[in-house]
Amino acid sequence: MSLTSEMTALAPDVIEETSFLRDALRAFRKNRMAMVGLFFVVTLILAAVFAPWISPHDPYRVALDEQLLPASSTYWLGTDNFGRDILTRILYGARVSLVVGTVPSLIALMIGTVMGILSGYLGGRTDFVVMRLADMMISFPSLLLAMVVMYTLGANLLNIFIALALVGWASVARVVRSQTLALKGKEFIEAARANGASRATIMFRHIFPNVVPTLIVLFSLSIPDAIMWESSLSFLGVGVQPPGSSWGLLVAKGKEYLFQAPLVAIAPGVAILLTVLAFNFIGDGLRDALDPSMKD
């Protein structure tokens, strides 16, 4: 066989078409922990969406003759002080945790991205004002800031979104700003400017797409944080209110029966722990795949 034909025979295997996205996807798929995390999260989302169909009991049905039962074949994780099935309550709580994990993170991401790009690209006074505002938000101890917002606006789900978005946007803005600063000097931005592109076009058509990989990573890593904050607020009594069901609230209610029925408090905590771990695995996997430079 001649050398040329040997090379053509090899070519399709060796020179495979690659792109940034395809490489990233492959790297992500190879990450075993990230795949485990993804599997867990997908299962959890399905369980939360189909909770009314798959949960064995009614989450609000009070049965005073079945209080604080231990785990059994009827009640897999036992019952709480009102005789309600803990597993069912956890499944319904997953709805709150998943929504609270994603919605405020998305809001924070949007605000942070706009602020960060404006600050980094425009510079000068805009930069100074936005960055000082971010400094202020970051200097507030996050839980206290969220507590103050809940105190002012009242404890309900919408206000949890506001509180968590307020806590989260500043760190996004800082990261986006530093990326914008780095991109600003690149040739393709200069070329766009030379072409007569407006500032808005440059910021949102040219700089923004380059920040997206970082935003995806930030988003996946901010979900576990938001879940933790929500459960902490609910645990302290300024988050989701009874008879609603949130994991933090379930732990708080179970705390009073820790001695008689430890599962009431411990089981929802395991749900928080596993979910936070799963999202962290996904976030780490995405970071390694999309933006290895963020790894410290």
Next chain:
Amino acid sequence: MLMFAIRRIVISIPVLIGITAILFVMLNVVPGDPIALLMKEHASPEVIERVRAQMHLDDPLITRYFRFLWDAVQGDLGISIKLNRSVTSLIMNAFPNTMMLAASAACVSWIIGIPAGILSAVRRDSFLDHFFMGFSLLGVSMPIFWSALLFQYVFAMQLRWLPVSGFYGWQYLILPALVLGWSSAGVIARLTRSSLLEVMRHDYIRTARAKGLREVGVISRHALKNALIPVVTIMAIQVATLLSGAVITEAIFGIPGVGRISVSAIQSRDMPLLQGSVLFATALVILGNLIADMLYSVLDPRIRSQMTKAAP
């Protein structure tokens, strides 16, 4: 260095003033009259009116803000509505307890975190590395209120080694310090590991090895010096955060600290107390960040020149 320090302090002042403004507006636009809420049906409208005037609640917001700021600068954070005592003295009474908790939690986190990070880096990808990193990840992924309950259940209720909650001696500090320390140790261990691995790639480490230094010497005398710089700064920030009140830990273990004050202020809707305790906590965090930046620049001259240039 002095220029850097002055510049850094000057930047912090508007941040602190801005924070007082945000906090003041957030807490003072609460719908509903705090006094009416507090006195409920016991008081006649005249009495409510008099108390409102006494507390200057009828003045315009801006006047009240500047009065608050002026008083705060002089160390007066107002009077607690519920407890009828000076907010400053309430905070100062609670602060030593928070300090003790913060100090013991910080000790736990350093004693566990730094050696775990070093061992993980040195024995990279070994069983030990995976064990310590799993332990750290668990520490940062567990909600504090849950790990606190778990510790109470196991060590206080089942094994009866330690008291469940309260604050009557050093043994009451062990469980809360372990709970808080574990979660901070996770951060420290991960950072120490990655920082040491990064430093070990440098040429000067190869030189140290090439001149025949033993591995222990290479790590302790050459690598750690540089690897611990970012760790030290994170430690400063962590201590500040711990001092600003471990809200949840203090609430669960019944430690009468600054964090407990904030929680009880929210529960009893005591606005001046909440305002004072949050302001105090925030000032501590700003101070901690300031110290961290200073430490960073003292320890690493490269950072100093970079930061002077990059700061907007």
